[in-house]
Amino acid sequence: MVDYQAPLRDMRFVLNEVFSVPRLWQTLQLLSDTVDEQTAEAILEEAAKITGNCIAPLNRMSDEEGCRWNDGMVLTPVGFRKAYQTYAEGGWVGVGGDPAYGGLGMPKAISAQVEEMMHASSLSFGLYPMLTAGACLAINTHASEELKQKYLPNMYAGTWAGSMCLTEAHAGSDLGTIRSRAEPQVDGSYEISGTKIFITGGEHDLTENIIHLVLAKLPNAPAGSKGISLFLVPKFLVNADGSLGERNTVSCGSIEDKMGIKASATCVMHFDGATGWLVGEANKGLAAMFTMMNYERLGVGIQGLAAGERSYQNAVAYARERLQGRAPGNLVAKDEIADPIIVHPDVRRMLLTMKALNEGGRAFSSYVAIQLDAAKFSEDPVVSKRAEELVAILTPVAKAFLTDMGLETTIHGQQVLGGHGFIREWGQEQLVRDVRITQIYEGTNGIQALDLVARKVIGSDGAFYQHFAEEIIMFIDSSGSSLSEFTVPLKEAIANLENLTADLLERAKADANEIGAASVEYLHVFGYTAYAYMWALMAKASLGKESQDEFYASKLGTARFYFARLLPRIYSLSASVKAGSETLYLLNAEQF
Amino acid sequence: MKILVPVKRVIDPNVKVRLKNDGSGVDLDNVKMSINPFDEIAVEEAVRLKEAGEASEVIAVSCGGHVCQETLRSALALGADRAIQVETDCDLQPLAVAKLLKAVVISESASLVICGKQAIDDDAGQVGQMLAALLGWPQATFASNVAISEGLAKVMREIDDGVETLEMRLPALITTDLRLNEPRYASLPNIMKAKKKPLEVVAAADLGVDISPRLTVLKVTEPATRKAGILVEDVTQLLDKLKNEAKVI
Ligand SMILES: Cc1cc2nc3c(=O)[nH]c(=O)nc-3n(C[C@H](O)[C@H](O)[C@H](O)COP(=O)(O)OP(=O)(O)OC[C@H]3O[C@@H](n4cnc5c(N)ncnc54)[C@H](O)[C@@H]3O)c2cc1C
Numbered sequence: 001m002v003d004y005q006a007p008l009r010d011m012r013f014v015l016n017e018v019f020s021v022p023r024l025w026q027t028l029q030l031l032s033d034t035v036d037e038q039t040a041e042a043i044l045e046e047a048a049k050i051t052g053n054c055i056a057p058l059n060r061m062s063d064e065e066g067c068r069w070n071d072g073m074v075l076t077p078v079g080f081r082k083a084y085q086t087y088a089e090g091g092w093v094g095v096g097g098d099p100a101y102g103g104l105g106m107p108k109a110i111s112a113q114v115e116e117m118m119h120a121s122s123l124s125f126g127l128y129p130m131l132t133a134g135a136c137l138a139i140n141t142h143a144s145e146e147l148k149q150k151y152l153p154n155m156y157a158g159t160w161a162g163s164m165c166l167t168e169a170h171a172g173s174d175l176g177t178i179r180s181r182a183e184p185q186v187d188g189s190y191e192i193s194g195t196k197i198f199i200t201g202g203e204h205d206l207t208e209n210i211i212h213l214v215l216a217k218l219p220n221a222p223a224g225s226k227g228i229s230l231f232l233v234p235k236f237l238v239n240a241d242g243s244l245g246e247r248n249t250v251s252c253g254s255i256e257d258k259m260g261i262k263a264s265a266t267c268v269m270h271f272d273g274a275t276g277w278l279v280g281e282a283n284k285g286l287a288a289m290f291t292m293m294n295y296e297r298l299g300v301g302i303q304g305l306a307a308g309e310r311s312y313q314n315a316v317a318y319a320r321e322r323l324q325g326r327a328p329g330n331l332v333a334k335d336e337i338a339d340p341i342i343v344h345p346d347v348r349r350m351l352l353t354m355k356a357l358n359e360g361g362r363a364f365s366s367y368v369a370i371q372l373d374a375a376k377f378s379e380d381p382v383v384s385k386r387a388e389e390l391v392a393i394l395t396p397v398a399k400a401f402l403t404d405m406g407l408e409t410t411i412h413g414q415q416v417l418g419g420h421g422f423i424r425e426w427g428q429e430q431l432v433r434d435v436r437i438t439q440i441y442e443g444t445n446g447i448q449a450l451d452l453v454a455r456k457v458i459g460s461d462g463a464f465y466q467h468f469a470e471e472i473i474m475f476i477d478s479s480g481s482s483l484s485e486f487t488v489p490l491k492e493a494i495a496n497l498e499n500l501t502a503d504l505l506e507r508a509k510a511d512a513n514e515i516g517a518a519s520v521e522y523l524h525v526f527g528y529t530a531y532a533y534m535w536a537l538m539a540k541a542s543l544g545k546e547s548q549d550e551f552y553a554s555k556l557g558t559a560r561f562y563f564a565r566l567l568p569r570i571y572s573l574s575a576s577v578k579a580g581s582e583t584l585y586l587l588n589a590e591q592f
Numbered sequence: 593m594k595i596l597v598p599v600k601r602v603i604d605p606n607v608k609v610r611l612k613n614d615g616s617g618v619d620l621d622n623v624k625m626s627i628n629p630f631d632e633i634a635v636e637e638a639v640r641l642k643e644a645g646e647a648s649e650v651i652a653v654s655c656g657g658h659v660c661q662e663t664l665r666s667a668l669a670l671g672a673d674r675a676i677q678v679e680t681d682c683d684l685q686p687l688a689v690a691k692l693l694k695a696v697v698i699s700e701s702a703s704l705v706i707c708g709k710q711a712i713d714d715d716a717g718q719v720g721q722m723l724a725a726l727l728g729w730p731q732a733t734f735a736s737n738v739a740i741s742e743g744l745a746k747v748m749r750e751i752d753d754g755v756e757t758l759e760m761r762l763p764a765l766i767t768t769d770l771r772l773n774e775p776r777y778a779s780l781p782n783i784m785k786a787k788k789k790p791l792e793v794v795a796a797a798d799l800g801v802d803i804s805p806r807l808t809v810l811k812v813t814e815p816a817t818r819k820a821g822i823l824v825e826d827v828t829q830l831l832d833k834l835k836n837e838a839k840v841i
Contacts, residue, residue: 038787042783
């Protein structure tokens with residue numbers, strides 16, 4: 001396996017040349033003082049160094065070793081503690097955190113790149129700081145001032161970690177049915193009881209304390225999702241002076257043995273009358289969780305991209321060196337026993353598919369990150385509202401499409417290595433196993449697709465969709481003829497999506513099953529169309545520079561490949577969407 | 593006590609170096625550049641001395657074009673207090689750099705200079721020694737351990753037959769070896785602070801020294817590629833080859 005080299009050049013290209021983000025930062029008062037192009041550059045360089053040198057080398061062995069449960073304690077693999085400490089001391093856990101409580105206040109456009117590097121180095125490792133950042137976001141947005149002051153500084157500093165305890169054995173996608181309970185106490189705290197499963201980082205040895213955010217029901221709460229509240233439950237209670245006190249009655253019963261991300265502890269967590277505090281309003285816990293979900297879901301999408309990137313780097317290095325077969329036509333390596341496999345059309349198809357999907361995904365996740373920043377930092381309410389609505393519709397696409405493409409790309413990356421792709425030593429099979437979970441947790445991709453179609457497209461009566469479509473049409477109309485090889489097929493793609501969306505809005509009125517029947521393929525059509533927009537933007541930023549620098553020549557070549565070979569997938573997917581739900585219900589449950 | 597640390601912008605050690613087609617030098621177009629690794633060790637050592645209370649200020653200096661400011665920001669992010677860029681577009685050779693640095697050392701009244709033992713691009717390994725000579729200061733090169741107290745520097749250096757310990761009175765100059773320390777990762781807060789730390793630009797022309805090149809590069813070529821090994825038949829053949837072909841015994 002080659003060492004992971006963070007794709008800094010491409011990140012810089014996306015941020016500075018495609019989206020001119022530094023210019024945007026200057027216009028946002030809250031950001032202009034914190035960050036500029038040079039600072040961003042320095043941050044990305046250092047993140048590349050620390051993830052590449054300090055975390056990436058742990059990835060392989062930590063997969064072999066996994067986590068170990070011992071009498072309620074969880075031991076992370078060799079090297080994790082030291083690497084985590086280095087990472088935390090560098091301030092990376094709080095990179096996007098609120099400066100009022102010791103966070104660094106960096107925009108998502110930057111932290112998204114940092115996350116990609118971290119996850120590419122090790123998905124398992126990356127989850128610990130990721131969950132902490134997610135918990136911080138929920139606390140910062142919804143908790144009382146007192147809780148914020150008590151918990152956030154240590155969490156941003158990485159001395160305490162966070163976890164998100166939603167899932168129960170009988171309640172995964174459908175959290176409305178959870179059974180964990182919270183009893184109010186006279187001192188204003190709550191006693192939390194119940195068992196949560198699949199809790200990432202519920203217990204580990206990386207930090208001195210773990211702050212759990214737990215969904216539970218208050219006595220007499222309304223049934224279903226409108227009766228769920230959010231609680232903060234620390235592993236160790238925290239004294240008034242900030243020192244650690246008694247151990248709370250929360251414990252880890254076991255950890256799961258699983259397909260991938262073996263170095264991430266997936267815990268069964270027991271809450272036995274554990275002391276906790278309400279975060280946000282009673283019965284509004286799910287809503288509170290959802291406000292931070294946009295950040296988390298984008299983060300999971302970026303995990304898919306990260307695995308694809310690492311797999312690509314390995315695959316390219318291998319394809320350049322592995323000698324096998326002869327190129328059709330001319331011999332390439334005359335003095336060798338065979339040509340390097342990178343000459344073969346099918347190997348090129350796989351490598352280019354990976355490259356096009358990775359770079360398209362990087363541009364798209366950065367684009368969504370920029371919208372998150374505009375929503376958060378813009379002082380113009382019109383801009384901020386539009387950005388928020390764009391985020392709402394693009395987030396489920398980013399989560400599901402980037403992770404679905406993550407599986408596709410890591411499988412291509414495995415295939416390029418032939419038999420060696422199946423052998424553990426080369427690392428490619430681990431990436432396939434590790435990336436697989438990203439399609440499942442943080443809301444399965446099926447649930448993401450429903451969210452996109454039912455809540456975002458139909459729920460806004462097409463209005464959110466229109467923001468995105470209008471932006472693309474405006475881009476096409478303002479681009480000159482030099483770009484037409486990209487804008488013409490993009491225009492056809494957006495017309496196709498437009499047509500599909502209108503059709504779906506119409507059919508959903510007649511039959512609610514149409515939504516679920518169409519949603520996954522619709523999301524994919526949306527994703528490929530969004531990537532087409534990204535590739536057209538990237539082509540625009542590269543055109544005319546291709547003779548100065550190979551980077552741009554490679555970009556343009558990849559853009560052409562995307563439009564010629566990947567974008568057409570939308571037409572077969574669209575045919576499936578249009579086929580409707582009818583054929584899904586020809587069999588009754590016994591006939592399966 | 594002020595410590596002055598010269599830092600050089602060089603090709604990143606992880607980059608595969610390519611030559612220009614005309615053999616006139618190394619291709620630097622769109623190549624990732626970084627702070628010279630030995631200079632990073634020098635900055636780290638200086639910052640540690642400051643943290644230990646032995647130094648009052650750490651000043652990073654780099655000579656060259658505007659792009660050197662990136663390298664200086666790296667040094668600032670690692671903990672240097674302020675930076676000076678000696679601005680020039682001239683092709684700088686070791687003696688010229690030493691002369692420029694001498695002027696800065698004097699104007700800053702620094703009492704310790706810590707340099708990298710060499711820059712990984714040209715591998716000349718001369719600036720430190722020349723600078724000490726120009727200043728008339730004692731020097732301890734290739735340091736693997738440094739301790740300073742009461743105006744005395746005790747420096748250990750790894751030499752062929754063990755470790756040599758030198759003691760010298762400040763002001764003095766030290767050059768760093770690889771094992772002197774392991775530089776820290778710059779923390780995010782320090783990266784952000786680096787942006788606000790003072791960075792002064794001084795025109796090389798104002799320092800009144802002659803920096804015109806004195807050496808001419810004739811040609812730059814790739815090192816010869818290594819030949820494949822062979823299996824020897826027996827010990828006699830091995831000895832023969834070592835003696836007569838490799839000429840090592
Ligand atoms: C390694 C790992 C780490 C995890 N980390 C965490 C964590 O930190 N915190 C946490 O709270 N949870 C965590 N989870 C739980 C994860 O979020 C859930 O597994 C996931 O949300 C799916 O829930 P489920 O497993 O109950 O599947 P189910 O909800 O039973 O779903 C089964 C299948 O049915 C489909 N389905 C369900 N409902 C519908 C519907 N209405 N329409 C269409 N299709 C539907 C799903 O898409 C899926 O394909 C983790 C899980 C794993 C495996």
